Structure formats: structure tokens, C-alpha cells
Amino acid sequence: MSKVDLIIGGYERGGTTLLSEIFRANGFESGFECGVLLADEPAKMPETGPYWEMLLAGWRIEPETRAEAAAGDFDHFYNTLCTAAFPDHTGRFFDKTPRYMAQLGLCLHRYSAIKSAVIIHRDPRAVFLSMATRMLPNIPPAKAVTKKFKALTERYLDYFTGCIAHQDAENVLFVPLEELVSREDVWMKTLGYFVTGKPFHKRDGRSRFDNVGKKGMDLERIMGFESQLPASLQAEILDATRLASPFFADATERARYGDTWAEAQHRILALLAKYERPRSLVLEDGTFFEPFTYLLRYADVRRAGRDPVEHYQKSGKREGRLPH
Incomplete structure (x- = not known):
């Protein structure tokens, strides 16, 4: 049986694909995104948004396989999906879906075979910048953030609120993207011990996904908001998301806005x-x-x-x- 016992969640454009590649380099496998745990049962997956359609390309399966997967319980779904997508893989599987971060407890509850979760989070200024420029690519970054400010604030806080109850849970590991990039050696050990009991090794080789380079992302790129957003807008973002201060990249700012x-x-x-x-x-x-x-x-x-x-x-x- 194809065993899925780990889920990965995080902000969109917040490091989930990079994290997935680290797991792939250490014996795990998965398609791009799944999203089945956002539904009460696999048969209701078509009602959960784009994930049903995304399965075909993201897992490289046929519509017939997708229909068969949804015809049973979660065990049947994952076994059918993983066997069809990766018939030669003999290691463990994971389900990476960013949205799981916003409904973490519910997702873990829905399928008891999921033993652990890894949530990767990112400073709100970086998330705002990345999402806004993706939504409005033809205007200056600061203007794009300003135009989408309310929606981005609600989304950031929604994801934070949906997962932070599990910050002290033994089966959930929270990973700051900024630290994963700047302290890679430490986090390879932490991630590895969390899921396998031994350190991970660094990945080598190019990702199958264009948004992850051969050696991952560098810290300068991760912190690009510092040069692309004016200080006043950065302060406005931090103030609007201050409830989520545990996810701020800088310790000084975590303290300043942490009340x-x-x-x-x-x-x-x-x-x-x-x-x-x-x-x-x-x-x-x-x-x-x-x-x-x-x-x-x-x-x-x-x-x-x-x-x-x-x-x-x-x-x-x-x-x-x-x-x-």
C-alpha cells in the first residue's frame, strides 16, 4: 500500500515547493498539490475548488484514475493516486497542499493515518509582495500591495489563525522559510529527525518545478521586500498582521509587534x-x-x-x- 503519513502546508509562494523538494531528496514522493483533506471525504473533493482539476496535471494521472481514487475512503484515495502516479516508488509519500495550513487541525482529524505535519511560514511583507506582484504584474510592487492590501491581510491572518493552535504539538513542525534558507545545515537535521529519526541530506539536482532552482533560494531573494517596499508600507503590513507576529522574520520586530x-x-x-x-x-x-x-x-x-x-x-x- 502507498502510505501517505505526512502533510505539508504553508502560504502560497511561501516555500512549500522548496520544502517538498527537500523531502523528495530524502526518499519521499508526491505530486505538485493534492487538497483532498479539504473535503469531508474524497467523493466531495470536486466541491473544494481547483484541486480536483489540478490533480490531473499535478500528479500526471488520467481522469479515470482520479474517479477511481475518489470512489473510496482516504486510504483508498491515496493508495490509488500514489500507485498510479509513482508505480516504482518504494519509499514514503507526502501530501503537499498550502491551504492545509489554514485548516490544519481539521485536516489532521479527517485522516487518522496522517502522523505529522510540517508548516512552513514566511514574513508577511514577503508574502504580500509575492502575491500582489503575481496578481498585478504590470504595476509597481508597492502599488500592487496597496491595491490588494485588505485581501492580503485577511488571507495572511486566516492561515495563521488556522494553524497556530498546534504550535506546541509534538506531531507538527513549524519551519520559518528565512531560517531554512539561512541555516540550512541546522534545519536539515531538524526536519530529518522530526520525520525519520535521522538527519536529512541536502538536495542536489534540478527541481521538476520552475520556481525552485538547483540550490534553492538565497536569503537576499527571500528578503527582497526590504528593497522593493518603502519602510512606511512595511510598517503598515506589520501593524495589520501583528496578531501573527510569531511569523515575523526579525526577532526585534516580533518583540515590537508581539503584544x-x-x-x-x-x-x-x-x-x-x-x-x-x-x-x-x-x-x-x-x-x-x-x-x-x-x-x-x-x-x-x-x-x-x-x-x-x-x-x-x-x-x-x-x-x-x-x-x-
């Missing part, structure tokens, strides 16, 4: 202790619920000092609030 996250985390942990709630649980009706994420996502519930489970059951669900 919002520190206060929110302290309040959340106090409320979880008060109401004796774990970070994640399953409600009686089968709903996967993350009290930590719920309190982080909904500041009004947090400030009111409410029991997150009780609030969701009595009013949050009716109001359309997300349980995770």
Missing part, C-alpha cells in the same frame, strides 16, 4: 483552563471543534470570557461562525 499575540494567547489559555477545554475536541454531533482557534478567530467571544464550546452550540453555529 497583540501575547495578550490573545494568554487570554485564550486562561479561558481553556477555566472551562477545562482542550485545544481540540469532537462535539456530540460529530463536529470537529477547536476551542483555541475559535477564541482566537472571534475576539468578541474571547473578550467576553465565554466558554467557546457553549458559545458555539448556543449561538455561534446559528450565526455561521466556524468551529475551527
